Amino acid sequence: MTKPVDLDTLRLSGMAKGIIAAITDVDNFNFLARGLQTVPTPLQSRLARKYITRYNQQQKDARYKANRWLSRVIYRLKPRFNVLFRITQNMPLPWHILSSSEKTKNHGATMARECLQIALDISDDYQRLKYEKIAKLTYEACAELSKSVGVTAPFYSMVADYLPTEAIEIALLKMQCDKWWARQLKKVRRQYIELLEIATGEVGKDLFYCKKTKKYRRKGISPYSSKQAQREFSFAQASGRQFLEMMELESSNGDVISLIDAVKSGMANPTNRRNELMLRIRETEELADEMGYVGMFYTITCPARFHANADKWDGSTPKDAQAYLIKEWARIRTKLNNRGLNYFGVRVVEPHADGCPHWHMMLFMPANKAQEINAIMRWYFIKEDKNELYARYKNGERSKLFKQYKQKRQEWGFAKSQGKKVKAPTKFYRTFSPRFDVVKMDKTKGSAASYIAKYISKNIDGYQLTGHEDAETGESLDQQVNPVLAWATTWNIRQFQFQGSPSVTVYRELRRERKELADETIEQIREAADRGCWFDYVKLQGGMCIGRNANFKPLYEDTPFGNNYAEVVRRIKGIKTNVCEKALEVRSLLNVFSVHVATELKTRLVEWTRQIAGTAEKTKAAAEGGAFVGVADLSWTSGNNCTPIAAGSRAQFDLLRHGLTKNQIDDLKTGKRIAVDDRIYQLKNGELVILEGQSALNEQKRLATEYQANTFAQKAGRLEPNKEDWRLARELIALAYSHAANAGRDYLVFGRKDERGELIEQGDYEYAQAVMAGDVEQDWWDTGLMMA
Known part of the structure; x- marks a missing residue:
């Protein structure tokens, strides 16, 4: 009688052993165990999960097909085992971190702490050196740490000896920020996992001719990018669209437009x-x-x-x-x-x-x-x-x-x-x-x-x-x-x-100005851009291959210390003429159209504020009712049950005593509920109500469920949520809080989006949405977007 092989004698990962142990048939047990030990350790759990999925299918020959699949995969990978071992040996992070997007993001805090510790150690060891030298040594040490996990330190391509101290300070601020590390590590994880997909043959041209249907079909292979990458991309796109639908823009003039309409009108469309x-x-x-x-x-x-x-x-x-x-x-x-x-x-x-x-x-x-x-x-x-x-x-x-x-x-x-x-x-x-x-x-x-x-x-x-x-x-x-x-x-x-093309940024900025200008220097090229005539626009810029000597260039506004990293933030404000001596000389030598008058056109005069859809309408209603500012709830609330208070009341002093900021106090006056640490502050009938501990957690869940149920109803065109809306909402919120609990939290972390509304960091709420949509399978080992 065949005996099961001793798994401890084989070179297998812990997860692979756990999956193999679930197979009761001895022959299949031994076949899978001996096959997996021949591949690199980080790939074993991947292959084991895919094998067990095929093995457990409700088909007559499912086990035979699973064994054939494993044999084909190992045969296909055998010629490139050296490459696979080299890739897995150069893993930027341990596999148990890389396999989970949530763990990868959390590891950013660890890296930030390590960089901070490096800075403290170097400053202690080299106290007698000048500040500039200490900063340089700290930067070099942190850059080496970054390199070890596949992240390039800011300004690393520049020669360190000639790197200004200000640039070093900016780089160190970034490398001591957990959010910066989370963004970098997320990119590293995404690309490394995709490299594994490519290395294991999951990306490529793999068509098979089916005699029954007389058509070509694929057997699990995807061209250009893996199915894992496509799932994450589709999820990010869907999440981004949902975010856009939830937000609106309000101008300093009081105009309100939907954020998704604004995006559709730009180049993101x-x-x-x-x-x-x-x-x-x-x-x-x-x-x-x-x-x-x-x-x-x-x-x-x-x-x-x-x-x-x-x-x-x-x-x-x-x-x-x-x-x-x-x-x-x-x-x-x-x-x-x-x-x-x-x-x-x-x-x-x-x-x-x-x-x-x-x-x-x-x-x-x-x-x-x-x-x-x-x-x-x-x-x-x-x-x-x-x-x-x-x-x-x-x-x-x-x-x-x-x-x-x-x-x-x-x-x-x-x-x-x-x-x-x-x-x-x-x-x-x-x-x-x-x-x-x-x-x-x-x-x-x-x-x-x-x-x-x-x-x-x-x-x-x-x-x-x-x-x-x-x-x-x-x-x-x-x-x-x-x-x-x-x-x-x-x-x-x-x-x-x-x-060799002139700046398209100038072209787009000119198209923002629809009215005729009195400034003849700019009006001619503005009119060409407004007509959508790239031909005339290029000529008025000085022709093709004019480069930085073009007649017009973008007008920027620089804000010193404009972000958390003390960088100079540059924002485009319009266009201006390029009348520097070198540009005039080049245009003269080329004998092209040339502008000699120094002038500018500001195309961005209105400031826009992004906010939750409906905030402007509530603000208007509250203003008509005599409130200080607009009525607006947190993103997870669906209505306002609070009564605004008057300045100088007892509740006003209570708020100051609890250390809330002026902006938070103003939000409370408008009816918002404010969550600070593990407490929820709200105003009822002019009195300050504080919920904390389990009461605060229950209130958060209730409000989140209420908001989500109303969201489901609105998408279905209903004024009020029905039983199915409430059921789906409760299931979604419960799943999100369960995911948060697995990460050791009693609060939800929401995903972060970029300027285009695309998801750049996944949170508990987005994870729950992905699971309910079927984009991600929830398993006992799954604490994030696991590999397929």
């Missing part, structure tokens, strides 16, 4: 962003035609060591690959500028199916300089690891590739005859074609915008891509937008960038 990009591309082409320039379309890819689906992959991340392309492009730009070669256009970054980025560039240049520019770009982009390019043509490889190209052409022609919109194959049998491919744009086949429109739409919102086939995956492009956006968000990669 994908439609507006796409329309502006296409406008700029189309009219950039018109400028090129007027200048007699020709258009070249480039496709640029990284060496094999950056591609996860290649045998030579060394564990590099998509971020590393993007850094490589940026570095080579910087060298190319320097070379072109030194040789006086002008060019302008646009760059689009998108991923291969395995997550490695590649570039599509549309550049316009003088016809007699195109060959020289192409040669320079080709030399830089293929100079690394040239041997892997030449190796493709040994032993008759070139003729074999040529036959493959002919076959691809035939398949492409057949697809076109069937009415499919398929990209023609490139001549990949050329020596340099895997890395660098260039095509001269033919106007008989379409405009420049038509060459790049698909890539822009694919990377934004998938507009009018139904029926188009993805060259990477062979699937319809209308289903591939979300993975691309999730990929760009995960790796913080800029998707679009114009080359």
Whole structure:
């Protein structure tokens, strides 16, 4: 009789042992245990959870399929075990922290304390040194600590010897802040987990032909980005939309608009962003035609060591690959500028199916300089690891590739005859074609915008891509937008960038001013921007490639010590003319349109305040009723049950005695409930009521449940919540408080959003929403957004 293997004799993680122990069948028990010990420890629990999910499915052959799946995975990972071990050995944080977003965020407080302790220790050890030297030593020590967990210290790219003391002070303030660390560690966690997904083969082109349905389908593999990254991205998007719907903006003039309407009217709206990009591309082409320039379309890819689906992959991340392309492009730009070669256009970054980025560039240049520019770009982009390019043509490889190209052409022609919109194959049998491919744009086949429109739409919102086939995956492009956006968000990669174009910030600021101006210097370019004429706007700026010598530039307002880190906060306020001596001289030498009058236009005269939707209406109602300020509750309350008090009353003095700030007292006067530490303050009939301990906790839960029930009712178009609304609200709040209790808290922590309303830090409330929506599975080990 077969005996179960002793798990303590195998190299297994504690979680993997716990999952294996749940299997009662001895053969399957031993198969899973021996299989998992061959993979790196941090991957064992991942594979074990996926195995047990398949193992417990209510199907006749579920156990057989689970064993086959594990065998295929281990076989696929075996050639890259060295890379996997290297990745897992270089984990920025312990796995029990990285596996939970909540624990990762909480670890930020630990890192902040360590940086503070470093500062105290160094100041004690080097008391006789000057302050500047102590600050430098502290910064270097904290920077090394940051590097050990995969975080780059502020200003670390600058030479420390030449770093101003003020910059060092700012950096130290950040590295002693738990919130700053939470943001940095969240990014580290997101990218490291995605790297593991790529390394374990969860990201890539993996299509299988199903004989029954006669269609291609995937077996758990996702192109561009993993399912985990897509889930987190979708959750952040949904949470951001909900936040926008809950908020409003009130101007200093008293105007009130919905925050989501404000966002839709700006560049955060994908439609507006796409329309502006296409406008700029189309009219950039018109400028090129007027200048007699020709258009070249480039496709640029990284060496094999950056591609996860290649045998030579060394564990590099998509971020590393993007850094490589940026570095080579910087060298190319320097070379072109030194040789006086002008060019302008646009760059689009998108991923291969395995997550490695590649570039599509549309550049316009003088016809007699195109060959020289192409040669320079080709030399830089293929100079690394040239041997892997030449190796493709040994032993008759070139003729074999040529036959493959002919076959691809035939398949492409057949697809076109069937009415499919398929990209023609490139001549990949050329020596340099895997890395660098260039095509001269033919106007008989379409405009420049038509060459790049698909890539822009694919990377934004998938507009009018139904029926188009993805060259990477062979699937319809209308289903591939979300993975691309999730990929760009995960790796913080800029998707679009114009080359040689005047400032689009000035263009957008000018479009904010709709009225005709008396200032003739600005009115001409304002009118061009108002018409949406990028062609005229560029000319009035001084033309393409004018750079920092353009006629107009943004007008900023600097606020010293404008944030918690004592940084100078710069906010845009409008535009101004650029009449410095150097700019005037350059424009004169180029013989372009030039402005000589110093003037400016302020486009942001109104200050806007973000607040909970309905606050302005309550404020107005309260003002009519004689209250001091508007009536507004906390975000988790649905109504106001408090009576405003008059200044000088007994409750007024009670509030001061309890140490509340003036703003908090003013909020209480308007009817708000104020939560401070573990107490809740509120005013009833002019008397101060204080709830603390369990009473305060019960009141928080009651108010939160009431608010959520009303929210569910409003979304369903009902005036009052029904039984189902109350049931869902109670379940949501109970789950949120349960999540908080697991973290050792008796209060809820709400997520943080950025300026666009996207979730940047998850809280208890957002976690509960994700669980109820089915985006996250709640398990006994789950205290945050766990890995799938």
